[in-house]
Amino acid sequence: MIEAINLIKKYGDYTAVNNVNINIKKGELFGLLGPNGAGKSTIVSMISSVLIPDSGEIKIDQKTLKGNEREIKSIIGVVPQELALYETLNTKDNLRFFGSLYGLKGKKLNKRVEEVIDLIGLREKANQPVEEYSGGMKRRVNIGIALMHNPQIIILDEPTVGIDPQSRNHILKTIKRLNKEKGITVIYTSHYMEEVEYLCNRIGIIDYGKLIALGTKEELKNRTDACDVLQITYSNVDEEIVHKIENIQGVEKVAILKQSVKILINPKKRSAIDIVDELKKLGITITSFSYQEVNLETIFLQLTGKTLRD
Secondary structure, eight states: EEEEEEEEETTTTTTEEEEEEEEEEETTEEEEOOTTTTTTTHHHHHHHTSSSEEEEEETTTEEETTTOHHHHHHTTEOOOOSSOOOOTTTTHHHHHHHHHTTTTOOHHHHHHHHHHHHHHGGGGGSBBGGGGGGGHHHHHHHHHHHHOOOOOOEESSTTTTTHHHHHHHHHHHHHHHHHHHOOOOOEESSSSSSHHHHHHHHEEEEEEEEEEEEEHHHHHHHHHHHOOEEEEEESOOHHHHHHHTSSSSTTTEEEOOSOOEEEOOOOTTOOHHHHHHHHHTTOOOEEEEEEEEEOOOHHHHHHHSTTOOO
């Protein structure tokens, strides 16, 4: 559905996107992760034809983007980071205006306005000026605008930044619903790791303009050897016991905290239950413990050495 081939984008001497190759399948929920300034927004801006690559090629629905921009734009809906709507107008008028830019008119336009209002969950406030909305409600209108022409592809560039939990939950559920019921291909960038983990089938991780990892969570987990985390509190603490924990097969690293020990476990070698049994054999009296399976944040930290908010 979407193929980016050897994409490069520079700003003077700075390379924002460095030889990136991505293939996104039709009907896929694809997540793009990376620290601030990694190149995520530049990539999606090139895919949506807002920016022109310095070199490389983009194909959408087997058609080269260059030379077919008008046709390809008609199947893409874009939700930018910044709000793109008229705040003095109400939701209906915003949707009607932007829908008309896509060529909708008359009964078809009015029908689509009503459909999208229900989709974004703003029926009760549809006649209220947008400037009176919360940040989350404005974001929902922004998404509604991108959906007016029934796009086959929707690109959402950090659509939930700075909004309330209720609106975030509504947005995430709406995206899943659109993908499941309409088969819309979704490209989703976010600073919230848990959102991408919840939504996306496959994930690309960008750092310093390069694609450093691509695959499902399970594929990334296997590729990185990311560790599960077992944190225990125990009554008989001494350095000798910590050294013994480090020598248990499957334990990759042990970190001593104020009143507990954090143990990184390679899930390919041992399970957390096995490690707990080994600790008991060492005579360790565990007073409490917590366990966290490898998640997307663990994988991301191991690949980039930084958090998304760095």
